[in-house]
Amino acid sequence: NHDFNNWVRWVSFQLKCRQIFGNSYLPDFGYGRGGRGWRDLWQDLLSIFLVDPESARQEIINNFGGIRVDGSNATIIGTRPGEFIADRNNVPRTWCDHAAWPVFVLNFYIQQSGDYEILFKELPYWKDQFSHRCKKIDKNWSEKYGFQQKTESGEVYPGSIFEHVLLQQLAAFFHVGEHNNLLLEGADWNDTLDMARERGESVCFYNFYGANLNILADLLEHLRETGLTQISLLTEVAMLLDTPGNQHNIDYGSPREKQAVLQKYFDSVSHSVSGGKTDIPLDELIDDLRMKADHILNHIRDNEWISTKEGYSFFNGHYDNDARRVHGDHELGVRMDLTSQVMPVMFDVATDEQIGEIVRSAKQYLKDHDRPGLRLCTDFRELKLNLGRITGFVYGYKEHGSKWMQQNVMLMYGLYKRGFVREGYEIFRDVFQLCIDSATAKIFPGIPSYLEPGDRGAYAYLTGSSTWLILALTTQMFGVRGEKGNLCLEPKLMAEQFSENGETEIQCAFRNIGLRIHFIKRNKMDWPDYLISGITVNGRQAQFDKSQNLNKAVIDFNILEELCTEPINHIEVVLSG
Structure with a gap:
């Protein structure tokens, strides 16, 4: 598809523009004052x-230096490495989701690179x-x-990157409200x-932290397989670990x-830290993280899955400032939030049966039946000053019910990841249709932050959608x-995505090796x-591990590196019955 x-290519260009220029370098008004925010950057x-x-590794290391020892x-x-600001508007606050993103990014980097050593790199x-x-204020x-955390003796305290992200996840685990979210x-x-x-x-982002605790346990299990038996952590961290x-x-x-x-821990590190280290057995730490993750995921499954009087089911996502559930049946109409479905789908909280119900409910409550795309939420139909300014926007604009592209695409990602490929592909086609219709969207090529009523694109480059x-x-559609650190190939391509000759391809980089991966399907399956x-690489047969999944192949990086001798290396993947 020439248009696709x-x-x-334009969407890929957006990524570099964001990396170089930050959020607001185009003359879109109404959003901030430029710069790069924590969530956007990760x-x-x-x-x-x-x-x-090549440009990303050092940047990820630099950014871990912006974490406080209390997990915020x-x-x-x-603009300079190691330079951080509490808030651009001098209004210090904590977004509850901020600590979730670094773990997801760190794990993605490690899986791509095989660089487990980064976990032990120490930073202030x-x-x-x-x-x-x-x-509180440290007077x-x-x-x-x-601007670097010091010990009681006045020395700058360095902790490993693993310790940085562990503290963030543990703090989030304990930092709960009346409904234990x-x-x-x-x-x-x-x-x-x-x-x-x-x-x-935020039930919505408690899903994310539950998954992150499992990710950290997975990383530790790999380290245990290499012979590591314990890990050294700041002594105060033991307050947040609960296994025998x-x-x-x-x-x-x-x-x-x-x-x-949590408050006891906060008090102990409010000004300085001891600087002491405690060796924690890996077995005990893994058990602790698994136990915490299971608690979060089971809590959400057991308490936040709701059904409407009309017979539709989905997850509640939030409680308001009166500790009342936000989503589900309401006298002003059913309330549903897209992000609060994306997270349990992506992070294995929702069962397969629940995913089917989520897709059905999203089509009922969040989709215009004559136009593509899902809205971010249903209409609140009231000004809720105990929830947020979202309810003050006209419905269909910004976060109040626009077709927010990032959450559409993240749902697509989650559906592909969970094996709901046809459902994920349907969302992708909707997104593509909305963005490519420039006469309606009135935007340059690319993917906007959201679409307003009439499907007009808004904030063309202010977006994590790209x-x-x-x-x-x-990683999901082409797989x-x-x-x-090894190359995994797991295509989830629909028949219509192949040419008449049964071929399709993608060009990308893997561990600084240029690849053009050509998929060939000689039948109509x-x-x-x-x-x-x-699989061949530059015309030579490549050994690969299929394990138990016959639609997934893993090529050892040492084999790949030996076969890849060109600036752009041609990998041919044959698909058959």
Whole structure:
């Protein structure tokens, strides 16, 4: 498809524009003052690994320096390496989702590169006057102290990158509200849920943290296979570990007990840290992380899956500042949030049966039946000052029910990941149709942040949509991605995506090796009926591991590197019955 090929090139260009210029370099009014925010930066790195891997590694390391020892972080990245700002508007606050993104990005980088050593690289923590997740002021801090966390003896304390991300996930696990979900704080990914800072909760992003705890456990299990038996962590971290042999067990079902543990930790690191290290057995740490992850995922499955009177089911995503559930049946109409379905789909909280129900409910409540694309939410039909400014926008604009492209694409990604390929492809076709219709969208080639009523595109380059689209197309649809540093090929391509000759291809980089991967299907079979039957690299047969999945092949990187002798190396993948 000539239009598709050209369009994807423009989307790839968006990634570099975002990396270089930041958020607001085009004359779109109404959003911020430029610069790069914490969440934007981490998401953009995902696809920069795919299109320009050399520029991304050092940037990911630099950015970990913006994490505070209480698990919060700077919200703005400065123009120089190691420069961080609490908030561009001098309104310090904590977005509850911020700590979720670095783990996802770090794991993606490790799977792409095989660079597990990055976990042990030591960096200082960021330090300013704010403590307790910006709820308190450290009156003993001044600029003379500096912007790096120090020990009681006045030395800068360095912690491993693994310790940085572990602290962020543990803090989020314990930082819960009355319904035992993640406290919403300043907002989550949806910045307009910004008026429920005391009692609001984000079920939506508690999904993400549950998955991250499992990701960290997976990384540790790999390290254990290499012979590692223990890991050295800041002594105070042991307060947040609960398996026998570390600390006393607590009732995870009690928000009060969880908060008490966290506040004790916050108090211990509010100004300085001990600087001491404790060796934690890997077996115990893995068990602790698995136990916490299982608690989050089971809690959400058991308590936040809701059904409407009309017979549709989906996940509740939030609680307002009166601790009342936001989504589901309401006297003003059913309320449903797209992001709150994306997260449980992507992160294995939703069962296969629930995914089918989510897709059905999204089509009922979030889709215009005569136009493509899903809306970000249903119409609130009231001004809810106990939830956020989202309810003050006219419905169909911005976060209040526009067709927000990032969440459409992330749902596509999650559906492909979970094996719901036809459903994911349907969303992709909708996104492509909306973006390529320039007469209606009135935008340059690419993918906008969202589409307003009438399907007019808005904020052409202020968007994480380009990141997630390239990620979804490359790693899920074409199935080209890393797995422990080796090349994984797992195509999930529909029959109509092949030419009349049964061929299609993608060009990308993997570990700084240029690849053009050509898929050949000589029959009319559709996904999932075809299997990988053979692979050549530059005309030479390549050995690959199929394991138990006959539609997935993994080529050892050492084999790949030996066969790849050209600037752009041709990989041919034969698909058959």
